[in-house]
Amino acid sequence: MPDTSPMSLAERLDGLPDVVGVRQIAEALGVTAVTVRNWAAAAGWTVAEKRGTGVFYRRREVEAWLRENEASRLDTGSLGDDPDEMLTMRQICDRTGYPRSTISSYPSLYGPSSKDPFPPADAVGRRRAGDVQAWFSRRRTRSGPRGTAVETGRARRAKRAPVARDVVDIHGIAEATGKSLDEVKVLMRRQPLAAMQLPEKVGRSRVWPRKELLAALRRLDRPAPPPAKTPARRKVGPEERRWLRGSPKSATELAEHYGVTISAVMKRIERAVSSGDPERQPPEPVEAGVRTKRYNPADFDRFWWGGKA
Numbered sequence: 001m002p003d004t005s006p007m008s009l010a011e012r013l014d015g016l017p018d019v020v021g022v023r024q025i026a027e028a029l030g031v032t033a034v035t036v037r038n039w040a041a042a043a044g045w046t047v048a049e050k051r052g053t054g055v056f057y058r059r060r061e062v063e064a065w066l067r068e069n070e071a072s073r074l075d076t077g078s079l080g081d082d083p084d085e086m087l088t089m090r091q092i093c094d095r096t097g098y099p100r101s102t103i104s105s106y107p108s109l110y111g112p113s114s115k116d117p118f119p120p121a122d123a124v125g126r127r128r129a130g131d132v133q134a135w136f137s138r139r140r141t142r143s144g145p146r147g148t149a150v151e152t153g154r155a156r157r158a159k160r161a162p163v164a165r166d167v168v169d170i171h172g173i174a175e176a177t178g179k180s181l182d183e184v185k186v187l188m189r190r191q192p193l194a195a196m197q198l199p200e201k202v203g204r205s206r207v208w209p210r211k212e213l214l215a216a217l218r219r220l221d222r223p224a225p226p227p228a229k230t231p232a233r234r235k236v237g238p239e240e241r242r243w244l245r246g247s248p249k250s251a252t253e254l255a256e257h258y259g260v261t262i263s264a265v266m267k268r269i270e271r272a273v274s275s276g277d278p279e280r281q282p283p284e285p286v287e288a289g290v291r292t293k294r295y296n297p298a299d300f301d302r303f304w305w306g307g308k309a
Contacts, residue, residue, distance in 0.1 A: 012028050012029050013025070013028050013029075013059055013062065013063050013066075016028060016059055017059065018058065018059055018060070019049065019051075019056045019057070019058055019059065020056060020057060020059050020062065021054055021055065021056050021057075022036045022037060022040070022055065025057075025062065031097055031098065031099070032097050032098070032099055034097065035097040038097075039065075040057070044065055044068070045057075045062075045065055046058055046061035046062055046065060047061075079092070079095050079096065079129045079132060079133045080095070080129050082129065083128070083129055083130025083133070084128060084129070084130065085128070085129040086122060086126035086127065086128060086129070086205070087126055087127055087128075087129050087132065088125060088126050088171045088172075088175075089103055089104060089125065090171070090175070092127070092132060096136070106118040107121075116135065116138060118135060119131035119132050119135055123166065123167050123207070124167055124168060124169040124171075124172055124205060124207060125172060126169075126171075126205075166209065166210055166211075167198065167207040167208065167209060167210055168207060168208055168209075168210040168213060168214075169205040169206065169207050169208075170184055170185065170188070170205065170206065171205075172210075173187075173188070173208070173213070173217075176214060176217075177217060183252075183262075186252070186256070187261070188208075190256070190259070192216060193208075193213065193216060193217075193220075196208050196209065196212060196213055196216065217261075220260060220261045220264070221260075221261045221263050221264055243257065243297060244297050244298040244301055245297075245298070246297055247297075248285075248286045248287075248294035248295060248296055248297070249294060249295055249297050249300070250292055250293070250294050251265050251266060251293065254295065254297075254300060254304075257297075258304060268282075268304070269282045272303070280303075280306075281303070282295075282300070282303050283295050283296060283299035283300055283303055
């Protein structure tokens with residue numbers, strides 16, 4: 001795709017009303033609202049005008065400030081001190097202030113056939129910080145900090161840069177499951193997931209086979225089949241009895257004990273509540289109104305295995 005003609009930050013505001021809000025400025029420049037608010041807190045920024053509940057600025061004064069302040073350009077130097085650090089797309093967004101939608105379009109807009117392709121990703125979708133920083137610096141010199149054309153239908157349909165998708169690291173698992181990194185680290189210590197870790201690494205990251213791991217996660221997420229109305233009496237050993245007499249347990253602790261995901265525990269509770277069956281209702285949390293609900297383990301165990309809570 002051909003490069004765009006040079007365009008400064010101030011020129012990107014052409015066509016906007018004489019008085020503009022933070023969101024309008026952010027959308028015109030291709031930056032986040034947080035970035036604009038950071039600029040507004042800097043010395044010399046135009047005086048704000050209150051209109052109802054909103055804050056607005058005179059466009060001409062904003063343009064003047066942008067022309068005079070090189071610091072208003074996005075600080076792509078904040079990608080880090082280590083040029084060899086491998087960054088995910090999310091980390092690039094967080095460190096530069098660019099919207100996720102903008103960054104994720106670059107592998108297509110500036111693919112291998114471009115005059116200046118966006119740096120290629122490694123096997124788990126990460127890019128070298130030094131390469132990304134150098135690319136942003138070149139784009140900034142030519143076209144201002146946004147450094148991209150307005151995305152067209154043709155660009156959206158353009159073939160994406162090839163990225164190997166045969167393995168996944170801890171960050172990729174977090175994005176695929178919607179869990180935090182801490183939750184994923186706990187999850188990946190469980191069998192059979194821990195045994196699926198590959199012996200080799202990508203950079204400094206541990207990796208897993210993507211297809212097989214995601215299939216295993218889906219199996220874990222499936223709720224266990226409902227037990228019979230009169231389940232067979234199960235054997236409870238000393239360790240299990242200690243656990244049942246122990247302190248209240250969170251959903252995370254219950255999931256780990258029963259060998260399922262947190263989602264499976266929550267879905268089991270939701271289905272029981274929605275069924276209205278008085279024989280299958282979950283126990284009440286020991287403390288109402290708190291953010292992290294905890295349950296009496298003996299009561300929850302009876303619910304889990306099909307008896308009355």
